[in-house]
Structures are given as C-alpha cells and as structure tokens.
Amino acid sequence: MMDRRGLAGLLLATTLLHAPYAQAQQKSEVLAPIEVQGEADGKSGFDGYKAKKDASATKTDQPLEKTPQAVSVVGSQQIEDQAARSVVEATRYAPGIRSETFGNDTRNDWFLIRGFSSQVNSYFMDGLQLQSSDSFATWKVNPYLLDRIDILRGPSSALYGASNPGGLINLVSKRPTFQNRGETAVGVNEFGNVWSGLDVEGVNKDGTLAYRFIATGNYGGTQVDYTDNNQFAIMPELTWKPDEDTTLTVYANISKLKTRGQNFLPYEGTVTSAPWGKISRDLFTSEPSVDKFERSQQMIGYEFEHRFDNDVTVRQNLRYGHLDVDFRNVYGQGWVGNDPASHLLDRANFLSKPDLGLFTVDNQVEWKTATGPIDHTLLVGLDYKRFDLHDESGFEGAPPLDVLDPVYGDVSPVTSR
Template identity: 35%
Template sequence: MTVGLQGKLRVFTSRLIASSALMTVSFGLVGIGWAQDNSAEEATQLAPIVITGKSDRVVGPDRTIVAKDTATGTKTDTPVVDVPASVSVVTQKELEERHVDNLQQAVAYTAGVFSDEFGNDDRYDYIRIRGFDQTALGTYRDGLAARIPAWFTASRLEPYGLQRVEVLKGSTSTLFGLNGPGGLVNAITKRPLDEKHGEVYTSYGDGTKEVGADFGGPIDADGVWTYRLTGLAKDGDQGLDYSNDDRTYIAPALTIKPEEGTSLTILTDYYKRDGTGARGVPTGANIDIDTFLGEPDYNRFNTEQVDIGYQFEHEINENLTFRSNARYTHLELDYAEVYGASLDPTADRTAFSVDGMSNRYAFDNQLQYDIGWNGIDSKTLVGVDYTSDNTRENILFGTAGPIDIDNPVYCGLSCINLGPYVNWRVKQQALGIYAQEQLTFDDRWIVTLGGRWDQVHTC
C-alpha cells in the first residue's frame, strides 16, 4: 500500500494553473470587446509574455526516466550525448518504478555492468564495469570518492536516499585519479527542492515491514532557505532463515541561496543497517539451498554510518564559477560469522569476527571558466581533490563446533573459540590536481583535453 502526497499536490497544482489560465483568457476577451466597441484605433497591443520552465538540474531529480545532462563524465554541466565517454543515468523516476532496494539492483540493467556477482552475499554492493571489479575503488557519492582501502569496513548505500545513480564506463583517471579501469558509479543524494513536496509510503509483506517519508520545500517566502527530510525504517530479512535486513535511515538537508548564482547545500545522514553475511553449502551436498549452517546467535553484519557534507557553488561573474564539495564519514562495523560446514559431521567449522572503524574525508574544489568567440565555445576546468581514510580493523580467527548438514543442531556461542586478534590498520591519503578543456566548434565538433597529477600515500 502506497500513499503519495506528492501526486495529490501535483494534481491540485495543475488544476490551479488551469483555472488561472481560464480566468486570464476570460478577462482578456472582455478587454478586447470593450476596445472594439469604442474604437479599434485605441486598442493597445501588450508585450508578449514568455514563460520559461526550469529544466532538470544536472544532478536531478528528472521528470522522466531519461536524463539529458550529467556532471559525472566531465564535472561540468554537459549533455550526456556530448560526453566523450559512455555515461548511463538511472533517474529517480526509474528507481521508483523498478522498486529498487539496493545499488546492485539500480545498475542491474545498465549495459556493460555486472552486479550481484556473489548471489546471496548481501554484505556489499558488488559491481563490475566492463569486466573490472569496481566494488572497492569505483563507488562515488555526489562526485566524491567512497573507496574501501581496508578488508571489510564498508557499508551499502540506501537507494531511497538517492535521486540519481550514474555509471561512467571506461578510464576516469583524468578527473578522478585513483580508480579502477572499468569506470565508476556515482550516487547522487536527494537534496532540497524549490517547491513544496511530500510523500509517505508503507510496505508490509512476508518477513518485511517498512515505512518511509520524504518531504521538504521552501522555509521562507523568498525561497532563500529550503529543506528536505528523508527517512526510512525497515524490519525485514533476505527471504532466508536467520537472515536480517533491518534499516534505519534519516537524512536532513538544507540549502541556502542568499543571491542569484550562489548556493550552499548541507547534506547529512545517519544510516544503521543490521544484516547477515554470505550463505553457502558444501560441494556435493544434497540439501535445501536455504539451509543455514552458521550460528544464529553469532552471525551478523551490522554497520552504523554518519555522513556530513556540503555542496557550494558561487558564480563570480558571468564567465567564472567556483565550486567546493566535501564530506566526512564515520563508519563502524560489527561483523561475525561461522562458516565452512562440510559433509563430515565431526569436522569443526571456521569462525571469525571483525570490529572495524573508519574515518574518511573527501573534498573537491573546482574553478570553471566559460567563454565563446567566433563560433567556438570553451569550458576550462581546474580543480584540486583530496581524500583521507583512516581505518582500523580488529580481526579474530578461530573455530566453531561441527554440525550435521542433514540435521543441523546449533551449538550457540559456547562452541565458538577465537584466537589472538590481528590488528589491521590502513591510512591512505590521496591528493590530485587536474585540468580539463572542452572546446565546441560550430555546435557540432567537440574536443576534450585533460591532464592530472596525483600523489598517493598508503601505510
């Protein structure tokens, strides 16, 4: 069951606009009749009124499932057909119509992309682009890197908090630096809109109860301050015994536009997700694929993440624009798993646990200069980006008691023995300076040139 306030608001708005238009036409006819009755020479011709509708923003949301412009391919507002690389955009409308539940599903129908590689392993969003695994290096959010430099400490994205998912295929080294050769996935967070909107939905099914809300709009009459609040709560599972898919997501956002050409958007979110690890059965086993061979009281994959960031843009003059984007992420992981059951009912299983914590910083500052002369349009972009990741993982390895796969009886926490821990730490800092030139000749020929310098330090 879905209850949508946004649709009702749109219908009401359409009726209001239609009524206003009819009133305007009626008054106009009365005026013309009066002028003709007195003197045709006294009729006054009014200046034409041109109504220009606002087009879709380069980051969405889009009115249809087809996006026309993108900033992922060039970091500038560029039509998708003019980007010298393959860019696929999954709009918010498509995400909603397909009832996307994770990032893998969002890109599943994108050409050149292979997702959900490991089946019922729901720990991460596994994505391959043009044959290359981009899970660790190729995920971006709002144009900023969300890399996974360590072994385990990472979290999935909540699709209800996104208004676009863009896939850039092929080499991205000029603008994005440290990245896999297959490409990248850039998830665009929902942000405040200029008009009031709101929706509430609820979903109930076998093993799942879910409710979400998304609303916002102008705070003041002049529209200088706008806000958006997106939230979701889910109590669910993965359709298997002893599996979890519980989520709590809340994302407040605020935009300030003190003057034309200047805007600051603050994006924040809190995301808690309680899930489970991978499933598997021994080779040659003749058992139900849903049979759980871990320990219900032990197996878990729980993450808690906080993000705070901003998107700033200022038009210095009609040709020069400055942009600055940044995000801080704090992530905690509580992961424990028993696996490795075999055909031998007397053989021990493997057990381990991971206590992980990560602090990540990312920013990207850009200066764009646009100019045109003699049928040539130029977009010059220079920028500096920086990422810092400090991840700590305490990993314990050990054993768990045996289990009969044909008649599983769980032994609980008492049969799990963990040995000394491994303290795994990763610190990585990456600084990049890049430049790009886009030249358009006679509105038909486009030349894009770029270069980049990077310094990466990992320890």
C-alpha cells in the first residue's frame, strides 16, 4: 500500500513527463504549403541547353535518349543567349549543318546539311514543309517566334516525305502555355541595328482558353553601306482545351522584310590582296537607286489533337502560306578583263519577282499498346501539299564599278523578259 509521500512523488513524476508534450501542443502552428514543381508532360522539355524530348525525329513523344537518329536541338534559351536574329545565326554551332551558305545574308535562310542544300525542300515549321524554289521564293522566320529548332540529320528524315538525304530542319513555334505572363526585350548591335520583342500570354478563369501574342522587329544598318535590315513579325495564337483529351490551336504568322541584295566580290581583292590592296568591307557594289529586296510573308493554320482513350490519338495540322518577293540587284561578276589591276568590277543587272502559295495538311493516327513488358507505338499518317509558284525575272549587263572610287547612278532597273 503506497503512503502519502510515494503518491505525491508519482504525481510529480507524471506531471513532469507530460509537461513537454503539453508545451509542444501549445506551440504548434500551421506551416505554409510547399509547392513541388516538375516538368510538364509534353513533347518539349529542356534541362538548360539539353533537350529531353523531341517530336521531330519520330512525330511522337519519344524521349530523345531513346531516339535512334542523329538529332540536334537549339532551344529558345540558347537562341536568346546567342542573341541570334535569324535561324542561320541560331544554328551556327549545330553539328552537321553549315549555316550562312553565302556569308552574311539579310535576305534568306540558306543551309547545307551533310553537304546537301536544305532550304528548298528540307525546311519545315511545326512539322509542315516550307517548300520553296531554287529562285528567291524562300521562307524566312524570326527566331524570337520559336520555342526550339530541331535538326534531323540523315535519310531518316524521309518520315516527312520528299526531303534531302542530308536531313532537315524543323522550326517549332512558341505556343500558349496556359499561364498569365509577359516579357519585353530590346537590343542593339555594333552596326546600330535596333531590335525589340514582345511576348504576352494569358488564360481564362476556367483554364480552357489561352492566348499568346508575339511581336518582334528590327530596324537599322548593317556592315555594308546603303544596306539596312528592317523587318517585323507578329504571331497571334489561340488555344482551346475543353478537357485533357482535346486541344485546338489556331494561329497566324505575318512578317515583312526590307533590305538590299548581297555583294558578290572577287577572290583577289578580298581574300587575297590585289595590286592596289583589298576592297573595303563596307563597299556597296550595287546601285542605291535600283537595289532592293522586299519580302511579304503570311501564314494561317491550326493544330488539332484528340485522344479517344489512353491508347489512340488523332491529329491534324493544317496551314496555308503565301509570300511574294520583289528583288532587284546589280551584282559583281569579277574583274573587267579578268584584270584586278583595273579595279573595275564587272556587273550584271538582275530582277526576280516570285509569288508563292503553299497549302499543307498532315493527318496522323497514333496507337499505343503493349505486349507483356514491351511497349509499342504505331503511327500512321497521310499528308497533302499544293505548291503554286509564279515568277518573273530579267537579266542584262550593267556598267562596271570602280571599287576604289565608286560612282553610282548610271543604271536603270531591268525589266522582266
């Protein structure tokens, strides 16, 4: 039987044991929620400059590390860090591709992939071909509008139909990301060419409708006298996503470019010295009153995707594009009499005015299934393309130009023949 002294000690020990617990209860508080972010499930994902997924090589969401093709990806972050103002500038460091085939050229984006010319039928945007011609009816896309540039090397590019065996380039546009955000950018280069960019997007309250508006342009000179590089581009987009299985994106892409032709200069007097030295790098060898290159380019289209269940997905991508070019140029053809000592540059007067219309549609059915531990992805597609080109051109000789003392004004525009 416990005496009073023992009972008092037991009560004291019990109180001391419960005191920390009671004190902890009194000091308890509700912690702020912790937000865990992960990579979105999609066909595009980057770890810095490294792409994790690529849709160009297989037209599916196959991880890049499991894609048995030679693929290089230039993402928007790399484009921004390089301050690239053209696709050819953005792909300078990609393996297997030679950008800027004709040097610094403000008119066109021209490439060689594994030695094959690729701007005519190996140039794609959002999986649809940007078919052009061997003339100057070529497409030019501002890289500020792009989320990424995929370069697929080798004959596996035949997945897209008629394209060169060297490979292809697929430009992937920025699309609405169902968030409210915006950004502006501005810059200037060493030649005083000023550029700016605007990228704004938003989403409605129930998260089913998103928009994105991107605009960019640049204005100012280049390294060559009399030659400016003025252009602008806008791309409005609207995406409707009523549920997780259906997505429809409608977009337009409109751009305008005003510049001049490219100087063609002889080897002796540029790479090596002529008897009187070298030609000035800023020399304009055409005619200021004649020379111009203007391109007007428009695209409109949509991208539709619906997943019937977890196994079957249908897609349709459709786009119509139109461009017209007005190109007048007086360009060098070598030294008069093949004698560099004369410092007289032989010239020709040239005209090209192509008008191009391009309709493309790509239909796909994708089925994912499994047999035991092996997963299968079956992709079946049918595409259609209509390409219309009308071109008028002219050519005639032009008076020579003294590269040491240039005098302009003796040339009239050539007419189409």
